[in-house]
Amino acid sequence: MWRYVGRRLVLAIPTLLGASIIVFAMVHLAPGDPIAAVMPVDASKEQVEAVKKAYGFDQPLPVQYLKWLGRVVTGDLGKSIATRRAVILDVRDALANSLVLAASSSLMAFVAGIALGLLAAFRQGRALDKIASGIAVIGVSVPHYWAGIILIIIFSVQLNWLPAMGAASDGGVVDYARHMALPTIALALIPLGVIARVVRSAALDVLAQEFVLALRAKGLAHRRVFTHVVKNAAPQTITVLGLQFGFQLGGSVLVEAVFSWPGTGYLLNLAIFQRDIPVLQGVILVLATFFVLLNLLVDVLQTFIDPRIARH
Amino acid sequence: MSLLSVRDLSVEFATRDGAVRAVNAVSFELRPGQVLALLGESGSGKSVTLRSILGLHPPVRTRVGGEVLLKGRDVNRLDEQARQALRGGVVSMVFQEPMTALDPVYTIGRQIEETLVQHRGLDRAAARRRARELLDLVQVPSPERCLASYPHEISGGMRQRAMIAIALACEPELLLADEPTTALDVTVQAQILWLLRDLQRRLGLAVIFVTHDLGVAAEIADDAAVMYGGRIVEQAPVRELFRAPAHPYTEGLMLATVRRGQKGRALVPIPGAPPNLVALPPGCAFAPRCPHVKPPCLETLPPLHVVAPGHGSRCHLVPARFASSPALASSATGRGGLS
Numbered sequence: 240m241w242r243y244v245g246r247r248l249v250l251a252i253p254t255l256l257g258a259s260i261i262v263f264a265m266v267h268l269a270p271g272d273p274i275a276a277v278m279p280v281d282a283s284k285e286q287v288e289a290v291k292k293a294y295g296f297d298q299p300l301p302v303q304y305l306k307w308l309g310r311v312v313t314g315d316l317g318k319s320i321a322t323r324r325a326v327i328l329d330v331r332d333a334l335a336n337s338l339v340l341a342a343s344s345s346l347m348a349f350v351a352g353i354a355l356g357l358l359a360a361f362r363q364g365r366a367l368d369k370i371a372s373g374i375a376v377i378g379v380s381v382p383h384y385w386a387g388i389i390l391i392i393i394f395s396v397q398l399n400w401l402p403a404m405g406a407a408s409d410g411g412v413v414d415y416a417r418h419m420a421l422p423t424i425a426l427a428l429i430p431l432g433v434i435a436r437v438v439r440s441a442a443l444d445v446l447a448q449e450f451v452l453a454l455r456a457k458g459l460a461h462r463r464v465f466t467h468v469v470k471n472a473a474p475q476t477i478t479v480l481g482l483q484f485g486f487q488l489g490g491s492v493l494v495e496a497v498f499s500w501p502g503t504g505y506l507l508n509l510a511i512f513q514r515d516i517p518v519l520q521g522v523i524l525v526l527a528t529f530f531v532l533l534n535l536l537v538d539v540l541q542t543f544i545d546p547r548i549a550r551h
Numbered sequence: 552m553s554l555l556s557v558r559d560l561s562v563e564f565a566t567r568d569g570a571v572r573a574v575n576a577v578s579f580e581l582r583p584g585q586v587l588a589l590l591g592e593s594g595s596g597k598s599v600t601l602r603s604i605l606g607l608h609p610p611v612r613t614r615v616g617g618e619v620l621l622k623g624r625d626v627n628r629l630d631e632q633a634r635q636a637l638r639g640g641v642v643s644m645v646f647q648e649p650m651t652a653l654d655p656v657y658t659i660g661r662q663i664e665e666t667l668v669q670h671r672g673l674d675r676a677a678a679r680r681r682a683r684e685l686l687d688l689v690q691v692p693s694p695e696r697c698l699a700s701y702p703h704e705i706s707g708g709m710r711q712r713a714m715i716a717i718a719l720a721c722e723p724e725l726l727l728a729d730e731p732t733t734a735l736d737v738t739v740q741a742q743i744l745w746l747l748r749d750l751q752r753r754l755g756l757a758v759i760f761v762t763h764d765l766g767v768a769a770e771i772a773d774d775a776a777v778m779y780g781g782r783i784v785e786q787a788p789v790r791e792l793f794r795a796p797a798h799p800y801t802e803g804l805m806l807a808t809v810r811r812g813q814k815g816r817a818l819v820p821i822p823g824a825p826p827n828l829v830a831l832p833p834g835c836a837f838a839p840r841c842p843h844v845k846p847p848c849l850e851t852l853p854p855l856h857v858v859a860p861g862h863g864s865r866c867h868l869v870p871a872r873f874a875s876s877p878a879l880a881s882s883a884t885g886r887g888g889l890s
Contacts, residue, residue, distance in 0.1 A: 343882040449646060449652050450655075452646075452652075453644070453653070456607060456638055456639070457639035457717055458666070458669055459665065459669055461631075466655070470656050471655070483639060545655075547703055
């Protein structure tokens with residue numbers, strides 16, 4: 240078991256290196272010149288060259304990459320072109336906000352999605368299945384930024400119950416939670432739908448297997464059979480939970496923009512419009528690392544649940 | 552009193568193509584300790600009959616008619632809780648393929664224990680001790696290791712032994728064995744068969760043994776019932792059935808089977824295919840494939856003719872072919888079982 244975990248950890252390194260190369264290459268693939276973006280329009284050629292030299296843009300690409308990687312692994316993600324602040328600080332604050340939002344929306348989506356999925360599977364073909372599946376389809380189909388706008392219109396504008404924008408203004412926990420409520424709901428919709436559907440189909444797959452009949456044939460009570468089904472459907476579900484949590488971190492650009500929630504998505508959005516390449520690189524790199532680690536965690540969790548996986 | 556009495560059982564599944572009549576007016580009785588072989592090819596209704604005895608059919612899109620009286624109580628009229636107590640407690644089932652019939656993510660030990668916890672309310676330590684005893688009973692060579700193993704970690708034969716251990720955990724009176732040796736290697740088949748026969752004798756179990764293998768039926772059963780198109784077409788003590796089959800389908804099965812001491816005899820396949828259960832013919836379901844078919848066979852359902860005491864056949868030709876048999880004088884009870 241621990242050898243398997245070790246092997247997976249080692250295998251994560253090339254994945255991360257690959258991600259870093261793509262992130263690095265972005266500077267050169269992206270349309271537009273970052274130097275042009277920061278320099279005044281009337282800057283002289285010499286001035287441009289001087290800035291290029293200062294940022295190391297005049298060196299060959301592999302050299303630039305290795306130097307950049309060397310700085311990245313020590314936690315130096317460079318300085319924001321727009322604000323001149325260290326990127327690592329911006330990313331850290333944004334990541335903290337995004338993590339909290341991702342955690343709360345994931346929790347909401349996981350609990351509701353799993354409950355809906357199981358309900359639908361165990362009532363397959365009946366009214367409850369249709370209702371639960373309908374909610375799931377709405378969840379995956381409705382654009383979450385639009386749902387966010389609707390939520391703002393109802394709960395902030397019409398009812399005036401919850402704040403529409405930003406994070407906490409006074410730093411209190413209650414205030415923070417009140418600001419978080421609407422983005423949490425908006426962000427939970429898609430994973431809720433996805434999870435409900437995956438759980439439903441995973442549970443149906445298990446229910447169709449002969450051992451479920453065998454469990455009933457030996458007189459097990461419903462709740463015990465239910466436990467068997469859940470445990471068998473868990474590995475597949477956990478994979479999706481991990482992926483969805485990853486998407487929550489990276490995929491909240493639009494929702495964070497709608498609610499002006501100061502997270503990584505908001506920062507990414509800002510960086511894109513300002514052509515702030517170092518910030519862009521930093522955010523993407525940190526998110527990619529999170530994704531890889533999350534996948535690793537999911538794989539390891541699965542081996543603990545299903546003993547057959549570690550052998551393959 | 553009979554342990555099990557199946558009366559006029561019929562099972563229908565609603566499908567997109569129409570109602571599938573999987574089991575049709577099946578009746579039979581089973582005494583405590585009696586071994587009945589249920590013979591027939593795939594789709595003849597054997598397994599569905601077994602599931603009806605446990606009341607295991609899904610409530611939706613299934614219609615069950617007739618009675619399944621287990622120790623005098625109709626399984627279909629019991630509430631779910633009473634049925635759960637019967638399943639595993641009074642009747643248990645051994646499945647054809649132990650790999651798919653065992654939960655892959657639970658150890659063998661847990662799967663035996665949970666049955667004991669459910670029916671006997673044992674605590675974990677007591678359940679573990681009893682699970683060990685059960686593995687000894689089914690002759691698993693290293694029970695401790697088997698208890699801690701997951702199904703994929705042990706051999707097919709061991710898995711089937713574990714399955715039998717689960718079935719016997721709460722000392723049932725009736726064991727339903729659904730082709731328990733079919734999925735195993737030939738050498739292991741014999742071992743499992745001997746084990747089942749040995750356990751049956753030692754524990755005085757009544758057994759319904761579903762198989763399509765006449766040799767297996769001859770080894771283990773007292774009586775045999777041959778199913779075709781969802782009906783029992785012939786029923787007799789096993790020896791009688793082999794000595795004097797009274798239904799063309801049974802004869803066909805025997806001609807198509809390899810038998811000891813008959814080297815050089817060509818096997819004769821039964822032409823055609825089993826009937827479509829959605830559109831059963833009005834007459835005898837076997838008529839389209841029957842070498843002796845006569846006009847009435849295609850029109851009316853053959854009644855049950857008594858060929859000899861305890862030996863019945865649903866074939867129109869019985870009176871003509873067995874005219875000399877004295878038992879025929881009292882034949883033709885339209886429905887109902889023998890024995």
